Amino acid sequence: xxxxxxxxxxxxxxxxxxxxxxxxxxxxxxxxxxxxxxxxxxxxxxxxxxxxxxxxxxxxxxxxxxxxxxxxxxxxxxxxxxxxxxxxxxxxxxxxxxxxxxxxxxxxxxxxxxxxxxxxxxxxxxx
Amino acid sequence: xxxxxxxxxxxxxxxxxxxxxxxxxxxxxxxxxxxxxxxxxxxxxxxxxxxxxxxxxxxxxxxxxxxxxxxxxxxxxxxxxxxxxxxxxxxxxxxxxxxxxxxxxxxxxxx
Numbered sequence: 001x002x003x004x005x006x007x008x009x010x011x012x013x014x015x016x017x018x019x020x021x022x023x024x025x026x027x028x029x030x031x032x033x034x035x036x037x038x039x040x041x042x043x044x045x046x047x048x049x050x051x052x053x054x055x056x057x058x059x060x061x062x063x064x065x066x067x068x069x070x071x072x073x074x075x076x077x078x079x080x081x082x083x084x085x086x087x088x089x090x091x092x093x094x095x096x097x098x099x100x101x102x103x104x105x106x107x108x109x110x111x112x113x114x115x116x117x118x119x120x121x122x123x124x125x126x127x
Numbered sequence: 128x129x130x131x132x133x134x135x136x137x138x139x140x141x142x143x144x145x146x147x148x149x150x151x152x153x154x155x156x157x158x159x160x161x162x163x164x165x166x167x168x169x170x171x172x173x174x175x176x177x178x179x180x181x182x183x184x185x186x187x188x189x190x191x192x193x194x195x196x197x198x199x200x201x202x203x204x205x206x207x208x209x210x211x212x213x214x215x216x217x218x219x220x221x222x223x224x225x226x227x228x229x230x231x232x233x234x235x236x237x238x
Contacts, residue, residue, distance in 0.1 A: 044232040045162075045170065045213055058226060061128070094169055103158070103176070111176070111217065112227055113160050117169040 002027040004118035018082040022095030033098035036080045038091040092120040129218045131230035138236040145201040147233045149214030159197035160215040209237045
């Protein structure tokens with residue numbers, strides 16, 4: 001059974017870069033997409049972006065200029081970097097596995113959705 | 128940018144049916160997904176492709192979609208179903224292929 005674990009600093013200074021790693025255990029990182037999602041205190045979920053094991057990425061347009069997601073298949077890990085952080089980036093950050101399905105019919109298309117999540121890690125931006 | 132709209136809160140008594148709605152202009156052409164998030168925990172997928180239930184999810188959870196609205200129904204809601212529920216779908220704004228979006232979330236109270 002695949003499990004995901006986020007790791008990284010819990011405190012980041014304003015204007016610096018937030019860096020987190022997600023370690024995948026119980027399965028291979030290959031052949032899947034992997035995602036980062038965050039949740040500010042008391043607020044809803046926000047998708048940050050996802051990466052295919054081969055390295056191709058897709059980012060939330062509202063964060064794209066500051067986000068980099070990368071993958072290290074040799075370590076079964078993928079990572080998030082968010083630059084120039086402010087207090088608004090304070091949140092619980094989750095990593096997740098992404099399932100991709102191709103559907104035919106009335107609602108035809110490719111669908112990306114998260115089916116396995118890590119427990120989340122809290123990152124606070126403060127001086 | 129594309130948005131999915133949910134009511135902030137829904138309240139039912141134990142044993143009653145809870146219905147949580149999600150509206151979005153692209154839902155006639157795009158599937159909706161539903162996540163349950165209990166306090167302090169990571170989200171869990173409870174419905175995918177409008178109405179399919181992952182293994183391990185109780186049968187009292189069901190989903191439907193009609194026009195621009197998707198609905199999560201919990202038949203005979205139990206106290207342990209109290210949680211935040213988020214709908215989720217493809218970003219259909221036309222400017223971002225492959226993007227995804229969450230609704231704002233609905234807090235379900237069962238008491």
